[in-house]
Amino acid sequence: MNPFLVWILQLYIYFVAVIMMVYMIRHVIFTFNRLNKNQRRFYHEILDSELPPVTILVPMHNEEVVAEGVLRALIESDYPKDLMEIIPIDDHSTDRTEEILRQYGERYPYIRPLYRRTGMRGKPAGLNDAIERASHEIVLVFDADYQPPADMVKQLAMAFVDPEVGAVMGRVVPENTRGSLLTRIIDLERSGGYQVDQQARFSLNLIPQYGGTVGGFRKSVLLSIGGFNPRILAEDTDLTYALYTRGWQVAYANRAECYEESPEDWGVRFRQVRRWARGHTQAAFRHFLPTLGSKYLNFWQKLDGVLLLGVYAVPTLLLTAILCHIVLLLSGAVAPFTLLLAAAFIIVNAYGNFAPFFEVGSATLLDGGHRRLWLLPYMAFAFVFNVWAVVGGLKDALLDVAREGTPQWEKTERFRQ
16 A cells, blocks of 8 residues: 555544544543532522513424423423414415314414415524514524423523523423333433533533523524524524624523423434435534634633534544554554554544433433443343444535535434324
């Protein structure tokens, strides 16, 4: 093999190894902070202020199975109804969603459905149309399969007492954890991602992320950046970085727990993760350089922001590094022991990136679900499953750049009876 090519492959392997180590250290720091340090308090724990009026948006496309559930939960909210406006968005539905929304709209004056039958379909486009009808500055968003508790609206709205907060995010908790092994694994992933990762980033004043549901934002801020970009599937990541690079903050409410329906089918989950990876990568292309150049972010926020933007690129780095190992091994360019040692180093750190043993295990202990620790070995399978879905999403994002088109939004299938 050409010596220069050998040098390039070895250099790439070392580069990936360093990246994996950085991600592992990042998650170890987050876990240590969550387990051992005092946590930053959320606003409803320390403030008692006059409640602001809020508009609640609920995007829906063929949601007849879950539409009534989320509307009933919002109706049962303890938030004053004269300060609350609910806009369910019927986005080109072809089932009974429109019928259900009309019934609730006629019964409750503060429910004002929006029926979209023209224009582009998809959550970003639907939210943009609904924002134009929103009466209030504070806008909260819930996906149709979510079940917000009675005090959820109040907990999220309190964040905007702080004039520097542009968006807020609550914690997502799967409700159908007994549905299958898949839902139990998703529950572990969600627990680690919110109980440890999000809370640690909030406590360390880094980049906690607005997640697109169980959260909210200021209407004026969204309009000032031109609304949601319909070409980016991850409108939540896009908004998060648009806020931070303009000097706004995102608050995280770990105790504001809202219940979701997780996919119970592996094919549905694969498509969901692939869509997330595609949208997140689209946002990474858009915000990587502005994040590095933002005058509102310090060094550590920029570092965390870049690592968060690149999280869905890691599986591709991992697979290509392993491929480089194989090429070098077959060519005899490097001693097999050296290659195996480096491969083990990369793979171990890759598990650190997906955090099944750091963040998920710690979050499970914090949540008091000790028996769930027996499920941690299954995270190895979930890791491989997610890698293939994420690589597919990265490929889709690259094709979006080449085609310069607008991707079609794919709704996650519902399983509730």
